[in-house]
Amino acid sequence: MAASSTSTVFSIFQNMEYGPAATSGCTTAQAWLEHHSRSLGLFIDGKFVRPADRGTRSLTDCKGGGVCSLVCAGEDDVSQCASSAVTGQRAWSGMTCYNRAKVLLRLVSVLGQHAQCVSELCELCEASCSSSTLVRLLQYYSSWAQLRDTLIPSWTPLGVVAVVVSDDCSLYSLMLRVLPALAMGNAVIVVPGQSSAPPALLLAQLFAGAGLPAGALNVLTGSDTLLGAKVAQNPSISYVTYSGNKQDGVMLCKATAGMGVPVSVFPGVGATCPFIIFESADIDSAVDGVIEAAFKKKKEVHWVLCVQESVLDGVVARLRLRMAGRKCVALPSEADRVLVEAAVQEAQQQGAKLVQSCAVPPSGDLYPPTVLCGAAPSSPFVVNPSPGPLLPLMTFRSNTEAVTLGNHSPHGLAASIWTEDLTLALETAKSLSVGSVWVNSHSVSDPCLPVSGHKDSGTCTDGGQEGLYQFLCPPCSSSPLPRSTPLSMDYTKFGTAASPKIIPDDSDAASAPKSYLQFVGGKACKSESGCSVAVQPPGDGGVLAYCPDGGRKDVRNAVEAAIKVQPGWMKRSPSARAQSLYSLAKALESKRRDVAASISLHAALSAGGAEKEADLSIARLSDWAAYCDKVQGATLPMPQSGSALSIPEALGVVGIVLPDENPLLSLVTLLGAAIATGNAVIMVPSQKYPLAALAFIQVLQAADLPAGLVNVISGSRDQLTVALANHSVIKAVWYWGSAEGCQFLQFTCTSPLKTLQLVCQEVEGDAGRDWSQSHPSLLEDMWRNAVQWKSVWIPTALDPTSPALSPLPV
Template sequence: GSSFCFLIFFCLLLQAWLEQRSRSLGFFIDGKFVCPVERQRCDLTDSKGAAVCSTACAEDEDVSQCCSSALDGLTAMCSLTCDQRAKVLLRLASVLGQHGQCVSELCGLCGVSTSPSVLVRMLQFYSSWAQLRDTLIPGWAPIGVVAVISSDDCSLCSLMLKVFPALAMGNPVVVIPGQSCAPPTLLLAQLFTASGLPAGALNVLTGNAVTLGAKVAQNPSIQYVAYTGNKQDGVMLCKATAGMGVPVSVTPCVGATCPFIIFDSADIDSAVDEVMEAAFRKKREVMTWVNCNCESVVDSVVARLKMRVAGKECVALRSEAERGLVDAAVQEAQQQGATLIQSCTPPSSGALYPPTVLCGAAAASSCVVSPSAGPLLPLITFRGNTEAVTLGNHSPHGQAASIWTEELTLALETANSLSVGSVWVNSHSVFDPCLPASGHKDSGTCTDGGQEGLYQFLRPSSCSSVIVHSTPASLDYAKFGESVASPIIPNESGSAPQFYLQFVGGKPCKAVSGRSVPVLTPGGESVLAYVPDGGRKDVRNAVEAAIKVQPGWMKKSPTARAQSLYALAKALEAKRRDIVVSLSSHAGLSVDEAENEVELSVNRLTVWAAYCDKVRGGSLPMPRSGSALSFPEALGVVGVVLPEKNPILSMVTLLGAAVATGNAVILVPNQENPLPVLAFIQVLQASDLPAGLVNVITGSRDQLTAALANHNVIKAIWYWGGAEGCQYLQYTCNSPLKTLRLCSDKNKPSQYWTRSLPVLLEDLWRSGVQWKSVWIPTA
């Protein structure tokens, strides 16, 4: 009775909050609600079609006012001590604990998935990091004003997983929620301010997420854009903001396909109970599941699924159009040989569909690779552990996986082999803010959760605090990199120019095209040398060589990788004279400057060797019984377009960061002066690095950048070059998603490379890894 009375009370409180604003919500700017007149409005209805409220669509003047408020909020946040920020978040956790039911009711009206207890846990976790930021993360500072954007189908918890850590690290935030998330986000913003958060530290604008997000990103005050939601909107946002100079991270937390793997050593009853709960829960779920079963237990699994599906009610879909997609997926699966297990016959019309298991679905079927939204559970089989991992990695997504087995060794080996950010053993959908997870493959370009998820909202204190915004150029993306340089007739006087070779698969070689391009003297009056004119096919060959060796290199022990880097430093020392001559002859350095650069390069390689076995993951303090582990993994193949300044030192700095973390590398030397890097090939040949781990391709920077961007295997691109190249990469590297580190060569002085500050090297190290968390319950 008392619970029912409390529920009625919170419903009345929520209705009063909506009526106080005439069910017409505006924006939250500078610590108060703002409701400008003559704004286009969007109506929000509940699941029964009844009107809940309307939200305003922000215009340019609202964006300007909001960003100005956020700048004032930055000043206010910087004036707070770590202790003061922590107390604000703790007060909000207490307030949210009191009003959690009201927030939950509002989310229910808007059709948004949320859990107030999870929000409270997140606030408690990030309040402690706000308290300890300067103690445990020294040398890092807030990045500045952060824009957090979500799609309409994003849950409130996923949105706040971006907002809370940004605030905890001292950044003001401009939130652009999806339409369904807008009312509860506005309510939370009011609770934040009532808890003592400075005015301007949290601002909320509503409207079309992609269009409005691009307008906000264009404002000079914005230093970082974090997107969470479905991938389609994330891709559109990346394209809309390309060329603005603002880094954008994408976390596609909606619609990911995750494997639910049942081995023959599993507790079958428990596994079937949990796969039913995961696949057919009534609340909107961000993940879809594919059930992978060992052949020896598939009959038992199917028999139990038939028992548990029987009598299940139909699940409500978002619309009849979604019902059509589900029907089409079921028909396709049946045509490919799948049989159905359904709780009842599907209704002839309407947005309802019964829980359906697609037994014997083909691994290549669209219902397995990218299932449509709806109560569908594809069921496929495997013979052994290796095939189970292959099926688990078959999806283009890499968000999470659930493994069911009583054998701990098998569970850990499988977890290590799956290319996903979160692995749950004998459990599923375990979320906690202390668990760091990166989006593997097509599931994101940043890390959320844990200490590792804080770094996206921080910058090294020694780096510039202001990102230079730019105006996007008018680019023909389809033709980028296709321009051909005018031929140069060499000067007949003097000695004949030398011909250099590039380095692919451990061997010096010519370009596949057979062409060469000239390298001119600094004054441009004569040809200094000829280098191969590499292109798309050379990049393809380099990637094929890299993917053959990278998995083995990643599995090497950190100590073994360290010894190889020490050997590379020793080989550079042995070739010191040749590299010094190349630097002084081709890079315009004096002999003393060249000697100093080589010395710094040798030292930098030894530093990266020392890093190999020093920075690791570990056990995490979960607030429940069990063991939580986190560890960094290599990205895979990394493309690096090298800077012009300090050609050898910058190259070994970036090369060492990538290789030390277990990646293979494709290096593209600076187009104007590639000769020092080509001279370094003799150092690579004298080292014991596996053939194909490091590849060097020369030619047109734009052409090779386009080739790197369009190769699906390359996971990350580190680019030092022009603004147009940065814009092209931001626009192009989204199918699949690639992690980008973009820098204008002109914005990095020589001191950036010559300084050996630990925080700068740590920043590069973190660019070369992605994080995985593994949860193993004990009760």
């Protein structure tokens, strides 16, 4: 029903304005806040705690009214919380899967009793999460708690997990990480943002009342995201996962560098997402979707509208009709009004035309929904969008151009595609570098869908079975990063030490050490510097061989070769990739004696030990060849009619700094994992034992692999690590090396974000990984580190008996 009492049915259908929203006094939530004197403490060991002499932080609603105050946790609170979490985790993980599932299911009924309070508190704090969404999350993850040991056997919980979110992150994003961590048997310390803190505290209270052991879920509130770094510093923390804006995520990564705790980042807030309308779309439905997605009062992402030129006029005409008379949208603050007006003025100067719902108010924090028609991909208001209800509109001609526009953003969070052509929809979805694709819909999610942030939108996977593995430890490995205090480092000087000088000697040319070449772009070659470094045998002095002293330019050449071949390699069928890997195994078998001799000579192994490693390497390559076409995603059961697909995709170009242990077997294990899943690789041989990798080049030359897919660059490990970390095209770095190198990568690989797999190897080994063991979890763990996930949702006829899908707070 329209707001005006004199509206007719015809006028309602013409302007399509929404009826008046139901008013809510949030009386239940207000009563809960009053019960706590509007001053919420910390939740530690199953109860509220309010330490003396702590600072507080005030929380206000959208109208500037006071909601409550939050205690800012101190170092003593963090220690107490971590100690409680360790005890709680011991009790929680000691329960059977069935009993853990019972506790989570009991929460469903408890939440039903207090649904009004939870919903009202979320509305009051603008935390964007409904009770039905929480129920769906609880039901889904309680079933995984029941089936953990059945479907994920031998994997064990990490221990204590810290879940950190920024002030502008939704409660849904927070609980999407808390519940799977609990379901897998971990204890969780929540560091919520300002808006999600009161609902998180309420839910922690409900969890304790439902039978969750004391200490299994704790909530620490603070003044900023640096509280997450203080929590991560505690040696009891096994893993930190972050969701929110990019700035706070980068700050957390830098603050935790060198602590020895893995940190995953999902910076979904503030990302730019394409909304693509093809000429084959239902234009009316697409325009309705644009209005609903782009002009919300509070949204976490920025949309960019991409329209095919042939239907541009029709889309713009419908936008004018649908936007006419729409009310102004409240900006976060009056200061943001200046940014919005500057963006609009800049767009007009660049030739953009405005479509606005109403006149711009002369002052205040309100601004009308505005479409900026004629935007260019390089326009500042497209690349760095300002807050407020602004929607840039760009045009494209062909399907290929649409994909190019959609991939133009550095973010890879999500995309919405509108077309009635299913083939076009699936092809476009496959080509877009984003984690979620919605066909003829938008902003829809469900916990059964695995989602990875592509490009600069994340380094972890959430949702589905795939999202559970970040909270589990495989049985084949121990913790790769020892807990430690961050080293005092000058990051600008890391990797700048000069290579040792090579002094000519008077040895006979016939007995001179052999000189090896590196492998770039399918060719064996010298380094760009033309210099070499001496390879010394174990024990006392001498020179065993010379290898190229590669550097930044060699890495750049290798990346250029890799990015040319990787898209085609990824598009090859899994069976074709398998045949290429079988050819690599066959080539290694033919060169088995030469490669084994290099291992024996350099690593001081017996001839039998070297041949055994060569045989294991041949078998490992064959394993990866067989693995190529065995795990290829799935269709997922959604709570509503439609088709949901989960698709594993290659990361892109992966840099691998190889371990010292088992120089050949570790090489083929990591290489096989990367290329079997469609990646291209740049490998840096062990600085201590490089000859096995350099001898392997002759195997690569004899194999059926595209030129540039595998590159081997030798030289200073630290110098080449810096080159890999600073190259924007490289998507992931797998590193076996020093504590300084691990800390450097954690501090540096934040812009753009890179997926890191770090092992701080000691002088005698690499933190306990046995490369010769053939436990199936080894291949599974390596395979999951080599892929990122994409979910595709294609709605069909709506089923009125099914629960609604969980809307993303965008």
